[in-house]
Amino acid sequence: MTVLFFITRLITLPGAYLRAFLEHIVCKARKLIVETKTYIRLDEACGHVEHEFPKSRASALLVSLLPGTITFIFGVIFTVSGLLPLTLLKIRPGDSVPMFAVYVVLLWLGASFLCNIFPLYEDALNSRELLYNGGKAAKIIFTVPCAVSSVGAFLEKNCITVLTTAAIIVCAFLFI
């Protein structure tokens, strides 16, 4: 599974790298110690930064939710930019090779970001645990995002998010 996971991270390299970099920024900002310099490596934390477990709820939520949210926003923008011209406007290489290439690259970038929106499974569980021990307001606001990120992290860990993203793109080509 680790090799498969590594391959999917390589396919979605821009997203994996950006997400890891954003995690690193958040860790720095929250003064959490980061254990590794490399973001892309052959283990289950490929595309993430290994860091010490946040002890505070704010740090835990930021580490598990913020990088994914940013990559998600980028992912949506790039996917829409690439997918709609290819599906709605039906641009093909015969129309313009450079523009076709531009849209394919944008779609690949978008898909790669969307495949890397969830935190490490351990981070997701940690933030959920800290949240349950926290105040009522935080629980109300963050229960759904934490649940989504836990499920997503599990799916991402098992390479299922790549399959779902690919399926969504194929459906878009078939039905738009």
Add this chain to the structure above:
Amino acid sequence: MADSPEKNKKIVKKSETELDISAVPPEKLCVICGQKKKANGSDYCRDCKKELQKIKLPAAGWIFAALIVIVCAASCALSFMNFAPEKKIADAKKAAAELRLNDAYKNYGYAFNLCTQLNSELKGIISTDLIFAGNQLHKDEMKAYASIYGKDYAGSILGSYFTEAEIKADSELSEYSAAYDVFMKAQGLVTDIFTDCSSGKISVEEAKEKVKALEKDNPDVLKWLIFFQCDLEAELGEADPEVEIEYMERLRDTAPELTEIYDPVLIECYYSLKKYDECKEVCRKRAALNRNDIIPNVTLLKTAFIEGDKKEAQKTVADFKKYNDNNEGFYILSIMLNRYLGDNNAALDDFQQANNLGFDGAEINRQQALNFLQKGDLANAFNRAYNAYSIASGEYTALASGGSSFSAADIIETLYLVAMLYDRDTSTETKDQYLPDVVAMFSSEDVTYTPGEKVSSILSGELSLADALTKGSGDII
């Protein structure tokens, strides 16, 4: 002597780092080196913690993030420019799915035009074209076009979008192309006959016989030979609706797929022969095939008026509105309905609303002329009728609106009636400057216009205008 607190601290620190690791449980050892005890509140020993704190954010990460932001901004700009054509294509697809074929065809056209416009505006910034609607979309556009005007017509314009190889490779396109080839073959066979007939060398009957004689040797173009025989009937002689129906029913049996050819003719013929049940049946079928088609709906409305079925008339307008809100055809129907119901102000308002939306076609101008006629405002009625005539002349004989076309003859008939009433009932000083020309046009030495039965009755006073516009078909035609 007891050690000072300072000294005690140092001893503790020393014992933490120089501990014998075999005596320490593994969970208390540094997770990185595994050699030293974890520092207080941390997973790492002091040394490792110090080392790990030195890890900086990589420069490559900053460069990559900056690059992503720049590319994201560029893709947003591209998306923004693509949005308008994409919206039109989405509208076209939705319209095609709802069988609003004219809307679909129009929206495909708008999308291609928008791309051209955007690219020409961007020429100052970038020399190559940035915004495209794929050529594949022309296939969808052609599908809508073929459904409205026929496969042969679609086949005639394929060449401007596709290469021969592309046409051959696509089954649908090659079908249109083949349909056009068949039409051209048939036209080639009858061209000389039509020329001889129009020059008077042979009579219409002889021409029809000659075209009929071609049927035996050319079964592949039989459908068009039937059509041309009907065409000869209609164009070169006084069209007899009974004969036309015969031809069109034969055409329907031979080539059921040519609905866009025989249905409009059947509608017209059944209506003129007062075969309203048959007429309504064809109208409903035609209206269901293309929900933008105004002609079957106008005929359905007139039939409902004739049968005095106000509910059916209102239903016809409401049904058409469902798929044609804010289109010229809807306003035409609404004006007709309101005028028939005697609500002249509502009819005038309908025209104003349509006009505000930019609808200024020949038929809607004719309808407004009738509204003014109903109101007794001859000057404005003439103005609108003349306007309709000018637009119609610009559009040649067919006044495209919706899928089919309104008859130019209706506009001339309306102009004739309005001009004659205006000329008869108004003093010379207040007459429109174009009126003398129009009156002269209808009574020149070369051509003497013969009005229809209803208009003649109105002019002779046998039928009042009010009755003509609120009873029967609700029109002067």
